[in-house]
Amino acid sequence: MAAEVDPEYFDPLAVDPEEARDVARWRTAERKRLREARRALSAPERNAVGDALMAGLERLLGAEAVGAGDEIVSFYWPIKDEPDLRPLMTAMHAAGRRIALPLVETRAAPLVFRLWTPQTRMQRGHWNIPVPPPDAPEVVPDVVLAPLMGWDGAGYRLGYGGGYFDRTLAALSPRPFRIGVGLASAQLPTIYPQPHDIPMDVILTERGTEVSA
Numbered sequence: 523m524a525a526e527v528d529p530e531y532f533d534p535l536a537v538d539p540e541e542a543r544d545v546a547r548w549r550t551a552e553r554k555r556l557r558e559a560r561r562a563l564s565a566p567e568r569n570a571v572g573d574a575l576m577a578g579l580e581r582l583l584g585a586e587a588v589g590a591g592d593e594i595v596s597f598y599w600p601i602k603d604e605p606d607l608r609p610l611m612t613a614m615h616a617a618g619r620r621i622a623l624p625l626v627e628t629r630a631a632p633l634v635f636r637l638w639t640p641q642t643r644m645q646r647g648h649w650n651i652p653v654p655p656p657d658a659p660e661v662v663p664d665v666v667l668a669p670l671m672g673w674d675g676a677g678y679r680l681g682y683g684g685g686y687f688d689r690t691l692a693a694l695s696p697r698p699f700r701i702g703v704g705l706a707s708a709q710l711p712t713i714y715p716q717p718h719d720i721p722m723d724v725i726l727t728e729r730g731t732e733v734s735a
């Protein structure tokens with residue numbers, strides 16, 4: 523039996539429930555604060571952030587460490603004032619790179635990834651997030667871009683609280699190269715990482731690379 527348990531799987535019984543509850547409550551409050559701060563950006567400010575992030579990503583995704591070859595890179599379709607990286611998705615597709623997007627196909631389960639091209643007819647998925655249709659090929663990405671609601675100097679990420687990226691990364695072997703993408707102002711002293719939280723390899727903001735494993 524024991525041999526069948528993934529040694530990297532965290533033991534929920536080893537987590538102090540009171541502490542976990544406090545962290546969850548704190549994260550909910552921080553998500554709300556960070557969401558409001560992001561919403562308050564003007565359109566020109568938001569565009570400048572997007573442009574800087576795309577320049578940073580072009581540099582990172584062209585670098586040797588990630589491999590400039592045939593890797594599949596998962597982006598995200600922007601919701602809730604997230605920086606818009608779609609121009610880079612289009613440019614990379616035109617340059618012959620394979621682009622994927624994440625989908626919640628089953629609640630509280632790992633994300634699924636499907637290929638995207640500029641011709642893909644997006645449809646509404648869980649949480650109203652635009653996603654590729656079921657006939658888009660399912661793939662496993664080599665590089666995953668994860669939008670950041672918040673981040674810390676140890677490379678940990680705060681998302682929307684569904685635990686989707688953590689669940690997904692825990693299930694993938696080998697683990698994809700993880701790039702957290704978000705606002706410099708969304709930095710937190712710590713997100714109080716819990717056993718289920720999987721750190722990013724790189725955190726990229728409009729200032730450039732903030733954290734690199």
Ligand SMILES: Nc1nc2c(c(=O)[nH]1)N(C=O)[C@@H](CNc1ccc(C(=O)N[C@@H](CCC(=O)O)C(=O)O)cc1)CN2
Pocket residue numbers: 598599600601604624625626633648649651669681682683684685686687
């Ligand atoms: N643009 C974009 N696409 C993305 C993500 C993202 O962060 N940004 N995701 C990144 O993961 C995934 C979707 N993430 C989701 C995260 C939470 C919930 C959700 O239902 N949240 C509940 C609270 C959940 C809970 O506390 O257990 C809610 O707000 O009601 C849905 C989707 C995949 N696609």
Ligand SMILES: Nc1ncnc2c1ncn2[C@@H]1O[C@H](COP(=O)(O)OP(=O)(O)OP(=O)(O)O)[C@@H](O)[C@H]1O
Pocket residue numbers: 549679680681682683684685686687688689692718719
């Ligand atoms: N590997 C996992 N297995 C089972 N449950 C998990 C796993 N990872 C996270 N969770 C659950 O998801 C919940 C939310 O996690 P967390 O606060 O880290 O979300 P998040 O990273 O902000 O969300 P998202 O990635 O969806 O944007 C956790 O309380 C935990 O119960």
